[in-house]
Amino acid sequence: MAGPSLMDSIFQRSLDDLIKSIRLSPAGGEAAFIAKSIDEVRLEIKSTDSQTKATALQKLTYLHSLHGVDMSWVAFPAVELSSSAVHSHKRLALLSASLSFSPTTDVILLLNHQLRKVFSSSNPHDASLALSTLSSISTPDLSRDLTPVLFTLLSSSKNFVKKKAISAFLRIFEQYPVAVRVCFKRIVENLESSDMGVLSATVGLFCELTVKEPRSYLPLAPEFYKILVDSTNNWVLIKILKIFAKLAPLEPRLAKRIVEPICEHLRRTGAKSLAFECVNTIVTSLSEYEPAVKLAVMKMLEF
Secondary structure (H helix, E strand, O other): OOOOOHHHHHOOOOHHHHHHHHHOOOOOOHHHHHHHHHHHHHHHOOOOOHHHHHHHHHHHHHHHHHHOOOOHHHHHHHHHHHOOOOHHHHHHHHHHHHHHOOOOOOOHHHHHHHHHHHHOOOOHHHHHHHHHHHHHHOOHHHHHHHHHHHHHHOOOOOHHHHHHHHHHHHHHHHHOOHHHHHHHHHHHHHHHOOOHHHHHHHHHHHHHHHHHOHHHHHHHHHHHHHHHHHOOOHHHHHHHHHHHHHHHHHOHHHHHHHHHHHHHHHHHOOOHHHHHHHHHHHHHHOOOOHHHHHHHHHHHOOO
16 A cells, blocks of 8 residues: 555644544544544555654554554554654654564564664763663563663763663663673662762662562672661662661671661651651561660651
8 A cells, every 4th residue: 555645644633633533522433533543544654754654653652552552563663763863753763662562573673773873872862762662672682782782871971861771771680681790880880879860770770679689689788778878868768778678687787787777767757758668677677676666666656
């Protein structure tokens, strides 16, 4: 079937038009209208005009998100559009990929080269989009091929990009465990970052990793302890407490060291979320320390 003509592109229905038409559909007519709209998208997505293709993909993404329409068949057009120099087109293509790609998507490896280009982009927002997409769709092969590139991003001068790269490693480590040996030391270095976004991402990553294999991260207890004592960010402290809740039962000396700083946070904080996490850590992992348990019980009465 031939792609849409110039006139078809000029009079292409926009996303706003689509939404209004769906809302104005008569009772029982919504499904038929959506089916007709999908037929339009199938024609428009073949256009050689990037704006026409982008609008078609935008409409299908909306229909997928709100109406559950299958969009796996637009995998290749999404890859095509990801090479666009227009940021809005690239953003739409990568969003589409993150929503519709699966490990069995045939064209997923075609994104390899494109993601490499985006990672080296001077636009940090483009790199951020690519990292978010990789976090959603990465496969063992994609993770293996892109680990060296992500390793360099861990030293990026743009903290906005660096924190996204750190977050992406949770998926990378799951898909390609060898990456742990390659990148672990550089990720650990970011536990000393002065940028709160980078520090939060790093602590968040280790919080997830310790859930699966806490004993492997016991050697990092000194770094975690320093954050516990020095940090004033409630979100970071909550994640650190979750980490210590996993580590403390493995090392009695560690439990003895952290109990007082945790009690001090519990006494001082006015944030219910942090107080709750302090109480939870004491009850689950520091229950042999009677003064701490008494303090936790007193604080629980205030909830």
